[in-house]
Amino acid sequence: MVMAASAISFTSCGNKAAQNETTAEQAEVTEGIDLKEVVDELKTQLEAGNVAKFQEALASAQAKVTELLETNPEQAKECLETVQTYLKENTEAVTNLVGDNEVVANTVKNLVETPAESIISNLQAVVNNTQDAANATVDATKQAAQDQVDAAKQAAQDKANEVKQAAQNQVDAAKQAAQDKVNETKQAAADKVNEGANKVNQKVNEGADKLLKGAGLK
Numbered sequence: 001m002v003m004a005a006s007a008i009s010f011t012s013c014g015n016k017a018a019q020n021e022t023t024a025e026q027a028e029v030t031e032g033i034d035l036k037e038v039v040d041e042l043k044t045q046l047e048a049g050n051v052a053k054f055q056e057a058l059a060s061a062q063a064k065v066t067e068l069l070e071t072n073p074e075q076a077k078e079c080l081e082t083v084q085t086y087l088k089e090n091t092e093a094v095t096n097l098v099g100d101n102e103v104v105a106n107t108v109k110n111l112v113e114t115p116a117e118s119i120i121s122n123l124q125a126v127v128n129n130t131q132d133a134a135n136a137t138v139d140a141t142k143q144a145a146q147d148q149v150d151a152a153k154q155a156a157q158d159k160a161n162e163v164k165q166a167a168q169n170q171v172d173a174a175k176q177a178a179q180d181k182v183n184e185t186k187q188a189a190a191d192k193v194n195e196g197a198n199k200v201n202q203k204v205n206e207g208a209d210k211l212l213k214g215a216g217l218k
Contacts (some may be wrong), residue, residue, distance in 0.1 A: 035082050036065055043085060051097055055104045058111070066123050073120065080116045099114050 030097055038061045045054040054100055061083045068076035111119070132212045 035079055037080060038079060039086050042083070046090060046093055046097060049097060051099070051104060054094075054097060055101075055107070058104070058107055065120075066126075069120065069123055073124075076123075077116055077120050080111075080119060085112055177190060181195055 006173070040058045041060060045057045061079075065076050065080045065083075067081055091112075094108055098108060
């Protein structure tokens with residue numbers, strides 16, 4: 001049992017070691033390809049003597065550093081240092097190619113003379129500012145969308161309240177009309193009663209006058 005356990009343990013360790021070695025090799029190859037591609041492009045354009053294409057290669061190298069900075073800062077720094085080393089080692093050829101092109105000359109000068117840490121720090125600040133601006137834009141867009149939703153809800157609620165109020169006004173108007181009609185009917189009935197009573201009183205008064213006249217009392 002002890003021998004079997006040892007064999008299993010040895011096999012497991014061997015597999016793990018092989019796996020770690022394979023992963024390390026893959027990472028080294030991937031990293032090597034990144035760095036090699038950047039330098040090879042600079043070398044190709046330098047040898048071709050095309051300053052415009054060389055400028056594009058420099059811009060591509062800077063873009064690669066910025067891209068790596070978001071996922072692997074150490075590799076970004078290594079990539080930048082590789083570019084700086086290549087430019088320093090080929091100062092004469094680069095100077096001859098650049099000539100009086102101030103834009104490319106200044107780009108090369110900044111890359112060569114500025115420490116990698118400073119360039120990485122500046123690029124990181126740009127990345128952070130860009131991300132902050134993007135987040136602010138997203139937040140503003142979300143807020144604008146929410147404002148539209150809230151405004152739509154408020155408009156719908158206002159319309160519902162308006163409809164309810166109109167309906168209530170119609171009900172109140174109908175009630176008032178009915179009450180006015182009842183009051184009108186009551187008043188008409190009261191007027192009839194008063195009119196009848198006045199007529200009765202008039203008849204009574206007329207009868208009383210006749211009696212008084214007949215008795216010679218009036």
